[in-house]
Amino acid sequence: MPVKPVTRVVLFGAPIAIVVPLLFNSGGDSELPTSSPTAKAPVASSAQADPFVAADDEERRKLNARAAAMPPGLAEPKMREIAWQLLASAEGSTLDWRSQYGTIEDTGDGTGYSAGIVGFCSGTHDMLAFVESFTGDHPDSPLAPFVPALRQVDGSASHEGLDPGFTAAWKKSAEDPAFRAAQDLVRLKQYFEPAVHLAKLDGLGALGQYMYFDAMVLQGPGSEADSFYGIRQAALAEADTVTEGGDESAYLDAFLDAARTVMKSKTNQQDTSRLDTAQRAFLEDGNLALQPPLTWKMYGETFRIPS
Numbered sequence: 582m583p584v585k586p587v588t589r590v591v592l593f594g595a596p597i598a599i600v601v602p603l604l605f606n607s608g609g610d611s612e613l614p615t616s617s618p619t620a621k622a623p624v625a626s627s628a629q630a631d632p633f634v635a636a637d638d639e640e641r642r643k644l645n646a647r648a649a650a651m652p653p654g655l656a657e658p659k660m661r662e663i664a665w666q667l668l669a670s671a672e673g674s675t676l677d678w679r680s681q682y683g684t685i686e687d688t689g690d691g692t693g694y695s696a697g698i699v700g701f702c703s704g705t706h707d708m709l710a711f712v713e714s715f716t717g718d719h720p721d722s723p724l725a726p727f728v729p730a731l732r733q734v735d736g737s738a739s740h741e742g743l744d745p746g747f748t749a750a751w752k753k754s755a756e757d758p759a760f761r762a763a764q765d766l767v768r769l770k771q772y773f774e775p776a777v778h779l780a781k782l783d784g785l786g787a788l789g790q791y792m793y794f795d796a797m798v799l800q801g802p803g804s805e806a807d808s809f810y811g812i813r814q815a816a817l818a819e820a821d822t823v824t825e826g827g828d829e830s831a832y833l834d835a836f837l838d839a840a841r842t843v844m845k846s847k848t849n850q851q852d853t854s855r856l857d858t859a860q861r862a863f864l865e866d867g868n869l870a871l872q873p874p875l876t877w878k879m880y881g882e883t884f885r886i887p888s
Contacts (some may be wrong), residue, residue: 591785603787615770622859625819644778644782645701647782648778648781648782651781654777654786654790655773655780655787655790655791655794655871656774656777659774660787660871663873664773664790664791664794665678665768665873666886667699667791667795667859667875667877668677668699668794668795670859670877670884671795671799671854671859672698672700672798673856674701674879674880674882676884676886678698678800681697681698682697682698682755682760682764683696683751683752683754683755683756683760684697684698685697685748685751685752686748687738687740687749690698690848690849691703691704691738691848691849692710692849693705693734693737693738693740694705694708694740694743694747694751696708697751697764698765698768699764699768699772701800702735703731703734703735703737703743704734704735704736704738704739706735706736707801708731709728709731709732711763711764712724712727712731713728715726715732715760715763719759722754722760723741723749723750723753723754724750724751726750727742727743727747728749729742729746730742730743730806731743752772762861769800771802771803772794772797773797775797775802776790776793776794776796776797776809777793777794779793779813780792780793781792783822783823783832784822784823784824785822785823785829785832786869786870786871787869787872788833788860788863788864788868788869788870788871789829789832789833789836789869790859791860792833792836792840793809793813795855796809796840797809799850799855800812800840800843801879807846807847808841808842812839812840812843813835813839815839815842816832816835816836816838816839819838819839820832820834820835828866830864830869831868833864833868833869834864837856837860837861837864841856841857843854844856852880854878854880854881858877858879859879860875862877863877873886873887873888874886874887874888
C-alpha cells in the first residue's frame, strides 16, 4: 500500500503559542488570529494571500462576528470527529486517529522521520518547532536530549544524532497525556480553526471547510504558491467563492485542481488519493455538507463512516 504523502515543507517556530487567547462563541470556534503567523509579503496580485493580514482590529471583529453567527459546520463536535477521521485516513491509513500520537517512521521520501497526528517531520522544521516548544515546558520529556540533534538535521533527511533512541523516545512521550494534548492543540489552533474560519467566511459548507483544513495540514499555512494560501489564491483566479456570488461546487472543483497541481509538483506527494478518491468523490456526490454515511478510498483501501 502506498504511504501517505509527507506534510508541509516548512513551518514556523513555537506552534503551540501562535494564536490569540480564545473567545468562545456559539459556533464553537475561537477568535481568528490577529495576524497570520506565516504571512510574508503579498502575493503577486493586489490581494493578500491571507485576508486577515491587512484587516485592522475593527474589521477583524466584524469578521469574527460573521463567523460566529454562522452554523458551526465542521466545528460541531460530531463533524469535527469526522474531520479527525478523514485526516487520519490520509495521514496514517486509519480511522483510529487516537492511535497516531506515537507513530513515527521514515518513509524514505527525503524528509526524515514523520510522526504524530499531523505528521511532524524532522526534515521540515515543524517537528523541531513542536519538540522545542513542548520540551521547553516539559524539560523532563524523553525527547529533550534530542533537541540539539533535531536542530542539526532540520532541512534534511539525516538521522544523525537521532539514532538510536529517538523513535523510542517519541513513542514513550506519546504515553504522556500532556504530549498528546500538545499535539491536539497544534492540530486545532494551527490548522483546524484558521481553516474553518476562513472557509466559513468564503461561504463554504463542511466539505469545503475540510478541504481547507486538509490542505493547510498537508502544505502548511504559508503564503507561497505551494502552500495553503497560495492554493486558495490559485482557486480564486479560476472561480468565485460563495461569498463573492460564485457556485460552491465550481469553486471547490477549482480548489481541488489547484491543490492537486501543487501535490504533483512535489516528488514526495505523487499519490493524490486524499484529493482524487476522497474529497473529489464527496464533491461529485454533491455532499457539500459532508454528511455520513461516507465511503471513500485512500491509497487503494476503502474507508467508511456510517450514519
